[in-house]
Structure formats: structure tokens, C-alpha cells
Amino acid sequence: MTSSPDALRELLGDRVVSDPQVAAGFAVDASPQAEALPGDRFTVVRARSRDDVATTLRYAAQHRVPVVPQGARTATTGAAEALAGGIVLSTAAMTDLLVDPVERIAVVGPGVVNADLKLAAAEHGLAYPPDPASASMCTIGGNVATNAGGLCCVKYGVTADYVRGLEVVLPGGEVLRTGRRTAKGVAGYDLTGLFVGSEGTLGVVTEAVLRLVPLGDPALTVLAVFPTLERTVAGVAALREQRHTPSLVELLDGPSVAAVQAYGDYGYPADAAGVLLVQSDRPGHAAEDVQGYAVALTAAGATEVAVAEDRAEADLLLEGRRVLNPALDRRGDRIIEDVCVPVGRLGELVAAVHRIGQRHGIETTCAGHAGDGNLHPSLFYDRDDPASRAAAERAFDDVVRATWELGGTLTGEHGVGSLKVPWLAEELGPAEVGRQRAVKALFDPLGIMNPGRGIA
Amino acid sequence: MTSSPDALRELLGDRVVSDPQVAAGFAVDASPQAEALPGDRFTVVRARSRDDVATTLRYAAQHRVPVVPQGARTATTGAAEALAGGIVLSTAAMTDLLVDPVERIAVVGPGVVNADLKLAAAEHGLAYPPDPASASMCTIGGNVATNAGGLCCVKYGVTADYVRGLEVVLPGGEVLRTGRRTAKGVAGYDLTGLFVGSEGTLGVVTEAVLRLVPLGDPALTVLAVFPTLERTVAGVAALREQRHTPSLVELLDGPSVAAVQAYGDYGYPADAAGVLLVQSDRPGHAAEDVQGYAVALTAAGATEVAVAEDRAEADLLLEGRRVLNPALDRRGDRIIEDVCVPVGRLGELVAAVHRIGQRHGIETTCAGHAGDGNLHPSLFYDRDDPASRAAAERAFDDVVRATWELGGTLTGEHGVGSLKVPWLAEELGPAEVGRQRAVKALFDPLGIMNPGRGIA
CATH class of the missing domain: 3.30.43.10 (Uridine Diphospho-n-acetylenolpyruvylglucosamine Reductase, domain 2)
Structure with a gap:
């Protein structure tokens, strides 16, 4: 119809x-x-x-x-x-926003922009950690729909870790409340987790009750440059041993660094094989932490380490990471992956992506949230050359298969959308696909909610 | 059959x-x-x-x-x-236990005892925070089934916050895996949250993948004694203002204190109207934190404040709280509530419980996890006096209704079991009851999983 x-x-x-x-x-x-x-x-x-x-x-x-x-x-x-x-x-215009500092929750409309919620929480000394790269634009409704993650997850987790309850309108117009507003509550099955990450295929979120946490200190940054990818990955492993978990651990491989430096001078050595950006926001100890991280990264093989002494310098060091997406967009057309592997397999993933790119004769970059094992490889192609596009698509398939071999998943935080539907069924297996369809039918029996997306 | x-x-x-x-x-x-x-x-x-x-x-x-x-x-x-x-x-004999310090997860059988998992994690400098009072006996399978909480939740959250994925056997024998082992993952609907807290009504958990966190310092304790309940509750509110969230905030009302002191001398003034026990485990700052909490509690009206200088003293101060359940069991037969309200309504809840007890002529105590708004009122009765038992049951109903009035739920962490089924439907409302039954039927179409428990 x-x-x-x-x-x-x-x-x-x-x-x-x-x-x-x-x-x-x-x-x-x-x-x-x-x-x-x-x-x-x-x-x-x-x-x-x-x-x-x-x-x-x-x-x-x-x-x-x-x-x-x-x-x-x-x-x-x-x-x-x-x-x-x-x-x-x-739902972008549904921007009601209430911060309750006593309960440490925010009750928000789906159109509230992630960064606006962060600002409103900060006025009460509180934080809403989930921090997708698009935080200045993206809305909480979308964050809930994709279970958005971002830069902070290595310490703070993902959107699902902050959603206490939802109001959802189901197809047909029925209103459903899930979860709770209290700190605890186990009366009945909690359907909240089902809707988080459901990509608009079950209903429309009209309100979210979100948990807030005490605001950390302004983050300080350490930037570490590595001569090989192996050492870069050793750097990530060394951070894993730290008692005080960094609030951010981002990796850029050599081609990503080159793309950033081609976009502007962000102070990265253009010939680096790998760069790690690491932050701490631990109250009263951020400076001590980043100094400690710098020592660990040097021991892991970093040839150059820069530690930010203050917030302005910290932001500056991170700027290269923040412009990565526009820098890669300028570099050319690309397919963006969102694979996630156990953190111990990170090095194998990066190596596999590079190998696959070479095999298919396409350029690749590998960057992302190393602390979570969640990377966003880019597979570049020439829009005007169908053969190049086809090669990128084959490479995409190979990267997904390499990820599965490593015990990973085809999507860490972006979701399935329409792009990854063909692979989802294979990742889930037939029994699970059947069950997921039954769950979908329970809430959307007519199949009108975002059909063709998010579900195999 | x-x-x-x-x-x-x-x-x-x-x-x-x-x-x-x-x-x-x-x-x-x-x-x-x-x-x-x-x-x-x-x-x-x-x-x-x-x-x-x-x-x-x-x-x-x-x-x-x-x-x-x-x-x-x-x-x-x-x-x-x-x-x-x-x-x-x-499933008590299914005690496989593997701690993976690189991924910071534990893969455990349902029969693993909560305290054993804590010990195994601690060997790697890691912690599994959920901490029900029965931690030395209760199993992870049961913790998952009830979404168990406990003493640490004010800082660390509940079981659901640590379950990354489950293996579940469904009625009929089919094996289902939910969630993920990686730090992130959004491929398909996440059914994990549905099984957490489902009280054995959907299937049987045979393995859980649990997130671990860095181990805190040994906790230090402050004990604060209050002359009125109002001031005790003001003490809880004052703690809410602290930047560094306590790792434990337990409240005992006057009758609870008296029951503990009747059980043994735990150093509490038997005539106190309220006692708060508060801990910090913040690395390097536990002593500083409990001193700060002591100042805040004194300002809120505590007439006596004891701060533990070391771990042994800290354990000693908490001992009275730890023996509360046997102390109350010795006091007499009782119905145990598990209500949870917004933390800002805690004082009203305690006052309501006392008022309801007086109205029905039964003795009540009110104690529990004040930092979460989750209390466990006890309603005492005489087993040999049917009228007394009936009065306690009427009081139970009144406490649940008072909780609802305050925006709370009839169960914070114990679950519905068979005891609270009659109230569950009223809390959920008819539309939600229908939906919950449909969810149950999806996994347990024959209705053989723990029938009569946990679902209205």
C-alpha cells in the first residue's frame, strides 16, 4: 500500500x-x-x-x-x-529533556541531540557517556535504535548500559512502557533490551529514561606513534593491563594517518604505521594516568609519545581523530565496515583487512575503537568503475568472514541497516533467524516497521 | 502430566x-x-x-x-x-568457570557460586560486582534468573549490567545463544535482557558470559547513627550529592538495629532511630571518601559517626548488617518485602511501612539498599495465630500499594516468585500482562517452565 x-x-x-x-x-x-x-x-x-x-x-x-x-x-x-x-x-522535533539529579536519570524525547543531553547533564555535575562520533548531531532515538557506542565505550559501555526504560509506540498505535524508572526493578520480563538496537523494526521510541553518572574530569590525551602495526597492537594490549581503564583508546593505521594529514596538518607523522590516542578522565588523576599510559606505550614500542598537559592540548591531539571521517570521505568513495572482534584478536583483524585489500586491489584503511575491538575499516572504490565497486564489495564480504573467523560480529555499533542484511542471516544461523522473526512478528505482525532493515 | x-x-x-x-x-x-x-x-x-x-x-x-x-x-x-x-x-553441579583477563570476561556455568566467581576474578585483579546478601551460597544461574542485586548496586548496578551473553536451553531441548562475547555487537535483537530476571519461566541458563571490571580497593566503612528517621534519610540524600559514589549505602531503621543488637553486640546503640552504613572502595581514596561521607552525614544530623581506619575495622562495622537476616529470622516469622522506590521517596516509604504496621497491629522492620531506594521491609506475625498472619498479609498488600503511590515497584531484586504473582498483574496492567504472556508463549508454548511463578 x-x-x-x-x-x-x-x-x-x-x-x-x-x-x-x-x-x-x-x-x-x-x-x-x-x-x-x-x-x-x-x-x-x-x-x-x-x-x-x-x-x-x-x-x-x-x-x-x-x-x-x-x-x-x-x-x-x-x-x-x-x-x-x-x-x-x-521524531527529531520531540526534544523534551528533563534531568533529575536526585535520581540521576534523564527523561528525554527521542529527538534530543546526544550532545545537548551531555550539556544538560553536566550542569548537574553528571554525564551521559555514550559518545558516537556524530554526537553533535545524532539523536537519542537513533542512539537507542542502534545501541550506539562511540569513543568512550572502553570505560563506559554502550547506549544499552544507560537505558533504564522506554516508552514505545507499536504499529497500530498502542503505547508500551518497558523497564523502570527506579534504580532496580524486576517485575515481569524486561523488554527494554529488545528495543535497544532494534533499528526501528519493532516500534518507535517516544521517550527514554536514561541513567546518568558522575561527571569525570576533563580528559587528558596521550598520542603514541608506532613504526609497525604489531607494536601498535602491542600498545593496545599494554593499556589493557592498566588498572585504571582509559576513557578512550582509538587506533589509526598508517593509511588512516596519511588520510588525516592529507586533510590538514594535525601533527601526525605521515609515515607512521600506527597511531594510538588514549585518554583518561579519572577525577584527580587524569595527568597521572596519561603519564602512566605513555610509559606503557613506550615500553610497547612507540617511537614518539606526546602527552597533553591541559585540556586545550588534549583536544588538539584528538583533533586528527575527530576529522578522520571527513578526511576519509575526501579520500574517495568507500564502504564503511563496523566489525568487532575480541580485543585479543585486534591485530589479526587489522592484518586481515590490509591483506584482503591487497588481494582485491583496493585501498583500505583501518581505524576505530581499539579498546573494544571495534574497528571501522574503509574499503575504497572508484564510483565510475563498476569493477572497482565490485572488488570493494567482495572485499567487504571477505572482511566479514575474517571477522567471524576471529570470533567477531559484522556490526559492533552501527547496526545492520539495509547494507548488512545479506550477511546477518549467516551470522545468526537459521534457528536464530526464525526466532528473531517470531519476536518481530510479536510486535509488528503486519511487518510495516522499517521493513528490509535490521533483521534477516 | x-x-x-x-x-x-x-x-x-x-x-x-x-x-x-x-x-x-x-x-x-x-x-x-x-x-x-x-x-x-x-x-x-x-x-x-x-x-x-x-x-x-x-x-x-x-x-x-x-x-x-x-x-x-x-x-x-x-x-x-x-x-x-x-x-x-x-544446575548447581554445572560449575565450569573460566576467567579471561584479556577480554575481561568470565564464562561460567550456572552452578558457579557468586563468591567463587569473585575470588577467581580477583586473582586477575578483576571484580564481578553483583553482591546479593547470599553471595557465599547463591549461584550465577539464580542470580541471572532474578537479576540479583545486593549491597554494591548503588555504585556498580545489578546482574543485568554484567551479562554480555547467555546460553539457554529452551523447553524441547533446543539450545539458544543470546548476546555476544565481544565488547560491542548489535547483529539482531538482543534477547539477553529478556532472560535476565525471567525466573526460570522461559528456559534454563547453561552458560553465562559475564563482564568483569577492575578490582577496587578493599572497602572502608563509615557507620552513622541518627536520632530520627528523617535525619537518616537526610543522610542518604547527602550521600547522593557526593561526587564519588559510595560503593555501599545500607539503611537500618530502629527496629532493625534493635533486632541486630538482640542477636549479638555489634556495637550499635540499641535506641538509634536509624543507622547508615556507607563504604568506599575507590582506588587510593577510600579513606578520604569515608572521611568525607562522615562529614556529610554529621551535617545531615548523625549524632554518632564511626569511621573504619582499616579493612578489619571496616568489616567489623558492617558485621551488624551482615547478620541482619538471621537476626530478623530469630525475631520471628515474617513476610519479606523487596520494594523499590525512587531514592528521593525513600523516607516516605519507611514512614509508610511503620504506619502500616501500626495500623494492622504488627511489628515491622525496614532495612536495605538505601542508595538504590530498594528496601526489604519485614512484616512479623505469629505462625500460630491465623489473625496475625492475615494482618501481615494485609500489611504486605498495603506496603505494595504505598510503593506504587511513590512511583515504585513491588520487587527490586528478589523477583516475583510465587509469593508476589497476585500483585504483578496489577503493577503491569492488562495490556502488558497480555504482552508478557505472548513473550512467554514464544519460548515456552507448552507452559512447562516454572509455571505459576514470575509471570502474571
Whole structure:
């Protein structure tokens, strides 16, 4: 079935976008493979309230129309792209935000931007740690939908570790509350974890109760340069031995470093085989920690180590990591991986990615959250050369298989989206696929929630 | 249907208990209301492996026999009591335990005792924080089944916060793996959270992958004595303002203190209206923290404050809290509550419990995990006086209702068991009850997993 903007407008008034050119702006997410539908091929609803969401999902169920929930469209997986004839349901305008310092929770609408929540929490000496690279743009609704991680996870964990409860509207318009607002609570099955990371395939989150933690100190940074990848990985292992877990452990391989330096001078030696960026935010001990990390990294084989003495310097050292994505985008078209392996297998993963790139004659970079074993290899191709694109796709497949060999998963934090659906069934196996479909059918019996994404 | 020990013995040999007197030892959990079935009214299987569990659950599905999974039987809710004609499936002998210090995980069988896991982790400088009062006896399988909490949760959270993945055998014998072993992973719906706290009503956990964290310092303790309950609660609020979260915040009301002192001399003033026990385990700063807490508690109105200078003294101060349960058991028969409210409503909860006790003419005590808003009121009655028992039951109902009024839940960490089933439906509401039953049916379509427990 196809959504009717006129019928929806009768129900939702100006929540429905009427200008197809405006609607076109909601067509794609940040997936490099995104192909934009024209704005007249789908209907955009900009919900302002739970009732708007419920009305939309009631209409969608009645008319069997597919619904794509949408936040800030920062996904790189195609999870939030418009579907022809469907509804794009944006919750970006649902920005209610309440910080309760006594309970140390925040009650937030799905449209609250991650960085805005961090700022609001900080006013009370509290922190909301999950820290995707897109924190300044991405919304909590999207963070919950993907179980977003980011730079801080090595110490602080992922979004799921902070979601205490959710309000979700199910297809048909029914409102469901999961989890709890209290610190503990075990009355009934907790469905919260099912919705976290479900990529909009079960329902639409309209409110999240999030746990906050005491704010750490401003982080200090150590930058370590390595002559080989083996030593870079030895550096990661050395950090694992530290009693005081770093709040950030990021790895850039040689080609990533070169891409960053080609983008601007961020002070990295362009010929480094590997760079590690490591932070501590431990109250009263950040300086001591980064000095300790520097010693450990030097012992592991770093040839150059820079320790930030203050916050400004720390930010400066990290700047090269922060511009990595634009730097890689400028380098060329690419497929972005999001593989995660046991941290002890990290070196094998990086080596495998490089080997696979060479085998297929494509350029690769390997960078990411080394402390979690979660890397984002990029596989570059020439958009105008179908053979090059095909080679990158074969390389993608090989990287996923190498990851599985190492005991890992094809997605650590970005989600499956539409891009990785073909591999998901193989990772899960047939019995689990059947079970996952049964779970989906329990909440979305008509199969209208973000069909074709996130589930095999 | 009824289980046949002989038929099970053919499948499982000496895993099946043949002596009814031995079987009788598996009849009840630690619920004060437990009534023991004779050992010939049910069959006990002591599983040693996943295959034993699968064989048992295959038999149970074929013959429609109810199965009660059982760990160390420390539940106080009736969740693990034998059912007539059913199978008690003990996983207490499944004690495989592997600590992986590089990945900072433990892979454990369900029969591993919580304290044994703590010790094994500590050998690697790591900790498994969840810390129920029964830690020296209770098993990880039971901890997962109830989402156990305990004394450390104010800083470290509950069992769910440490379960990365599970292996579960479903009724019929199918083996399911949930979650992940890697630090991150979002491929498919994560069913882990559904099984944590499900009280054996969906399947039997045969392995858990648990996250470990760096070991804190040995905890130091401050004991604060208050002349009124209001000031005791003000003390809890003052601790909430501390930047460095205590690793333990336990409250004992006046009657709890009196019960402890009647049990032995633990150095508490028997006429105190309230006692707080507070700890810090922050590396390098425990002594500084407890001094700071002492200042804050004095400002909040404590009339006596004792700060432990070393670990031995710290353990001594906590000893009174540790003997609370035997002290209360000696005091008389009681119904144990497990209510949890927002921490800001804690004082109202304690006052409500006392008021309700007075109204029904029964004695009450109120103690527990004040830092989480999770208290365990005891409602005392005379076993030989049906009127007194009835009064305690009415008081139980009133306490649950008062908890709901305060935005809380009837169970913070003990679970629903059989004891609290009558209240669960009211807490969840009819729509949620329907959904929870549908979730149950997805995994246990025959309704043989711990029927009558944990679900409305």
C-alpha cells in the first residue's frame, strides 16, 4: 500500500510535510551507498508528540504502509532511508529533556541531540557517556535504535548500559512502557533490551529514561606513534593491563594517518604505521594516568609519545581523530565496515583487512575503537568503475568472514541497516533467524516497521 | 502430566536422584512461606552438562511435565519450590568457570557460586560486582534468573549490567545463544535482557558470559547513627550529592538495629532511630571518601559517626548488617518485602511501612539498599495465630500499594516468585500482562517452565 499525504494531513495537519522538495531532504541517511528517492515518492511526518506518533502508526497499520522512523539521519547503514510509498516518521522535533539529579536519570524525547543531553547533564555535575562520533548531531532515538557506542565505550559501555526504560509506540498505535524508572526493578520480563538496537523494526521510541553518572574530569590525551602495526597492537594490549581503564583508546593505521594529514596538518607523522590516542578522565588523576599510559606505550614500542598537559592540548591531539571521517570521505568513495572482534584478536583483524585489500586491489584503511575491538575499516572504490565497486564489495564480504573467523560480529555499533542484511542471516544461523522473526512478528505482525532493515 | 523417575533415569542415569529423602532436600527455597512437598512427589535431576539439561527439557516437553530450574535455593519468593508431579532441574553441579583477563570476561556455568566467581576474578585483579546478601551460597544461574542485586548496586548496578551473553536451553531441548562475547555487537535483537530476571519461566541458563571490571580497593566503612528517621534519610540524600559514589549505602531503621543488637553486640546503640552504613572502595581514596561521607552525614544530623581506619575495622562495622537476616529470622516469622522506590521517596516509604504496621497491629522492620531506594521491609506475625498472619498479609498488600503511590515497584531484586504473582498483574496492567504472556508463549508454548511463578 501507499501512504496518502492528504489523508495523513487530515489526521496530523502541519506535521505532514507538503513540499516534495522539503520531503526530499528526508530521503537518505549518511550511508555512502544511499540513493535518494524523490520527495513525492513518500510522505514525511514530523511528529511533535507521542500522540502524533500513535496517530501515524495507527494510520500505517490500517493502510499497511511501511514506516521508517528517523532521527538525525547520521546512520551509515541505510537504516533510515525512505521507502517508496511509505512514511518517514521523524521524531527529531520531540526534544523534551528533563534531568533529575536526585535520581540521576534523564527523561528525554527521542529527538534530543546526544550532545545537548551531555550539556544538560553536566550542569548537574553528571554525564551521559555514550559518545558516537556524530554526537553533535545524532539523536537519542537513533542512539537507542542502534545501541550506539562511540569513543568512550572502553570505560563506559554502550547506549544499552544507560537505558533504564522506554516508552514505545507499536504499529497500530498502542503505547508500551518497558523497564523502570527506579534504580532496580524486576517485575515481569524486561523488554527494554529488545528495543535497544532494534533499528526501528519493532516500534518507535517516544521517550527514554536514561541513567546518568558522575561527571569525570576533563580528559587528558596521550598520542603514541608506532613504526609497525604489531607494536601498535602491542600498545593496545599494554593499556589493557592498566588498572585504571582509559576513557578512550582509538587506533589509526598508517593509511588512516596519511588520510588525516592529507586533510590538514594535525601533527601526525605521515609515515607512521600506527597511531594510538588514549585518554583518561579519572577525577584527580587524569595527568597521572596519561603519564602512566605513555610509559606503557613506550615500553610497547612507540617511537614518539606526546602527552597533553591541559585540556586545550588534549583536544588538539584528538583533533586528527575527530576529522578522520571527513578526511576519509575526501579520500574517495568507500564502504564503511563496523566489525568487532575480541580485543585479543585486534591485530589479526587489522592484518586481515590490509591483506584482503591487497588481494582485491583496493585501498583500505583501518581505524576505530581499539579498546573494544571495534574497528571501522574503509574499503575504497572508484564510483565510475563498476569493477572497482565490485572488488570493494567482495572485499567487504571477505572482511566479514575474517571477522567471524576471529570470533567477531559484522556490526559492533552501527547496526545492520539495509547494507548488512545479506550477511546477518549467516551470522545468526537459521534457528536464530526464525526466532528473531517470531519476536518481530510479536510486535509488528503486519511487518510495516522499517521493513528490509535490521533483521534477516 | 507427572514425571517418571524411572523413565528419566533411563535417559539420565545417576543424574536422577533416586532416594526420596535426598530429593526432599530440593523441595523448597528460602521463602519463609515455603511448604515442603514430600520427596516422592517430584523428580530431581542434577544436571552436569548442557546435554543433561537438554535431555531433561526434551523429556519435559514430550510429557508435558512442569520443570522448576533450581540453583542454591536462596530465593525468598517461592520461585524455586518443587511442583507436584514435576521435575526439579538443579544446575548447581554445572560449575565450569573460566576467567579471561584479556577480554575481561568470565564464562561460567550456572552452578558457579557468586563468591567463587569473585575470588577467581580477583586473582586477575578483576571484580564481578553483583553482591546479593547470599553471595557465599547463591549461584550465577539464580542470580541471572532474578537479576540479583545486593549491597554494591548503588555504585556498580545489578546482574543485568554484567551479562554480555547467555546460553539457554529452551523447553524441547533446543539450545539458544543470546548476546555476544565481544565488547560491542548489535547483529539482531538482543534477547539477553529478556532472560535476565525471567525466573526460570522461559528456559534454563547453561552458560553465562559475564563482564568483569577492575578490582577496587578493599572497602572502608563509615557507620552513622541518627536520632530520627528523617535525619537518616537526610543522610542518604547527602550521600547522593557526593561526587564519588559510595560503593555501599545500607539503611537500618530502629527496629532493625534493635533486632541486630538482640542477636549479638555489634556495637550499635540499641535506641538509634536509624543507622547508615556507607563504604568506599575507590582506588587510593577510600579513606578520604569515608572521611568525607562522615562529614556529610554529621551535617545531615548523625549524632554518632564511626569511621573504619582499616579493612578489619571496616568489616567489623558492617558485621551488624551482615547478620541482619538471621537476626530478623530469630525475631520471628515474617513476610519479606523487596520494594523499590525512587531514592528521593525513600523516607516516605519507611514512614509508610511503620504506619502500616501500626495500623494492622504488627511489628515491622525496614532495612536495605538505601542508595538504590530498594528496601526489604519485614512484616512479623505469629505462625500460630491465623489473625496475625492475615494482618501481615494485609500489611504486605498495603506496603505494595504505598510503593506504587511513590512511583515504585513491588520487587527490586528478589523477583516475583510465587509469593508476589497476585500483585504483578496489577503493577503491569492488562495490556502488558497480555504482552508478557505472548513473550512467554514464544519460548515456552507448552507452559512447562516454572509455571505459576514470575509471570502474571
